[in-house]
Amino acid sequence: MNRAVTLRVAACGLLGLGAALLIAALLLSTYTTSRIQKIPLDLDATLVSNGTGSALDPDSLSQQNFVIDKNVPLVSQQQISVESPANADVVTLQVGTSVRRTDKQKDNGLLLAMVDTVTLDRSTAEAVSDETHPGGSVQKPRSIDDAKAPTNIALPHEGLSYRFPFDTEKKTYPFFDPIAQKAFDANYEGEEDVNGLTTYRFTQNVGYDADGKLVKPIRYASLYDDEVDSEVTAMASQWGVPGEPEERITMQRFYAAQRTFWVDPVSGTIVKAEEHANHYYARDELRPEVALVDYKVTSTQETVEDQVAAARDERDKIALWSRILPITFTAAGLIALVAGALLGSFGMRAEAELIDPGLDRDEGGFFGGFASRRGEDTGPMPAAEAETEKLPAQRPDLHREQGPPNQP
Template sequence: MVATVLGVLLLVVGILAKPFLYDRLATVALDQKSTSVSEGRNMSALYAHDDNGSAAFDKLENVTLRSTRQVLGIPGAVKDAKKQDTDAFWQTTVRSQADLNGKWTDLTYSDEGVSFNRKTGESTNCCGDYKSAGDLADPTKTVPVSHQGLFFKFPFDVQKKTYKWWDGDLSSAQDMEYLREETLHGVKTYVFRQTTPKTEVTSRDVPKAIFGDSASGDVNAKVMYGNVRTLWIEPNTGVLIKGQEELDKSLQADGYDEVATTKGTIGYTEATVKENADKWGSKGRLLGFINGALTPLGIGVGILLVALGVFLLFGDRSARKRATTA
């Protein structure tokens, strides 16, 4: 009797694993909260700051840069009741700093709000997406933006194919191509890469002083951007375990030498990678088991236990019947 009950239970679990358990677990949280830190050594950057009441522009070379990214889910941002089960809205802020004489000094600050599908990770623009238009002096200034593709994460059950990933500098989603598998701290990841050849993304008037010109006034400059972005993704959850960017951002103006605004390789610190691997490795394995082996295992073992229970039940009845007849 016990074997039969247990077998039926396992059959139910196996049958419902994907349509019930997996469907509910493979959904991102509305109240997400996380921090990731990236660092890059021997980088170049432009440091705009105030020097005794005057604007100063220091061209930093061979410095260490740090980028601290915080992600905060805002459940109340999804006001449409029909979308509350399918969409999430997360805010991400990034503060970039340079190590100047042993002190972390602020360089830039950004703030962005993104709405996306809780299962596929695709941008939905349902709930007032925005991006930062301010700076360190006024970090709250924002403008509306229409996002495309993936932003925070890949979909659950990641496939070895090309996805579209949002690039904020280009204001569009670009191909993120699958490269290979790689293990980080015992966690299997899929490695993807997005390559953007250096190109002009816009132009704007900037102070001549940026180019070392002592004359007052502005000059029209091309804003140049190139990047090789590599992401290590836990395939069951679609979460980033590690990220790295090979940046080449600069300003170009006729008659002046090019000025690097950010150049060099920056990526997640080893502490951030390990923390991500420790947190998402076990969750990924559990989700993969529910989405994969649990169904055939539950159904297979369930059938065997039910068969065993039936055999024991009728076998016991036959034995008792023979004993009574004798």
């Protein structure tokens, strides 16, 4: 194979490689990125928040007076795992949430517990409800001695749940509250740094206004058949309210909450959360009389670090496929195209030289001067053109014998 053919083959290979790299860069920045920006199917996280508050002493329920303890240590915990259905389009999250007093042992300190299940669109993080995907459910509470398998109560969800969408925007999102059983606005408030990560801060008010004043608390929706925890009748002496000690007074349970979310705008991960929740009994919804639990908790430092690490992992994965690889492939593709074009040009000149070596001699072509450098005869040299002087074929005899003198 001669030099011209080799150059032409190499040029075609480089041009093909350059085109392939540019197409790959285009696909990565459009099609592949949308496939990458999805809620992971292997979510398994435990989110812990600590704080203090006022809480009912469970032991006092069997006594003559309900006792409300002030400034008790509390811990809120969320256990998030993935259940079926979970596929390329949707993911189902099962979230067990509990609030307990840490100064009480085991179940004596348990104040609130709920198991919520919701199916989300993996790209938008919004609840999905159709014939093949359940909109959501909550687990019916069981007593400690109940040996039956847990049963779910249908609870259609709407809006976001437990995370925000990829490429979170600076706007208001509907965020579902499983206790209130409806979505409430989560309003963008500004940017804030959390452990070196730039986050968007959102606030949500359920029953409170922006100043923390009760305006429209939620009537608690019991998960028990007899609604034993949403409407309670007890004597005035037990409630600790003015009136005849033996008077039977019925109070309703109400709920209100304020939340702040710090969200990674790239992945939609909630890296930090703060919650003020108030469960109380009252005859007038705007006048709390007996607190079940009124608390404020904030994500622990360990939880924040874990969530920030998870958000950074998602960011790195997205950046790799949406920016780093497309830019790298584009640069490599352009270099390959330029190199291929240059080799193609050289190949054409080489082929022309092989066909007619004289084409490029006069004007310094691709092989111009090459033959001369090799010492090949490219034409008569000036010195060769000079006429040489002819020398006599024979020298004169300087010692020729003299004959006898001429006779007169």
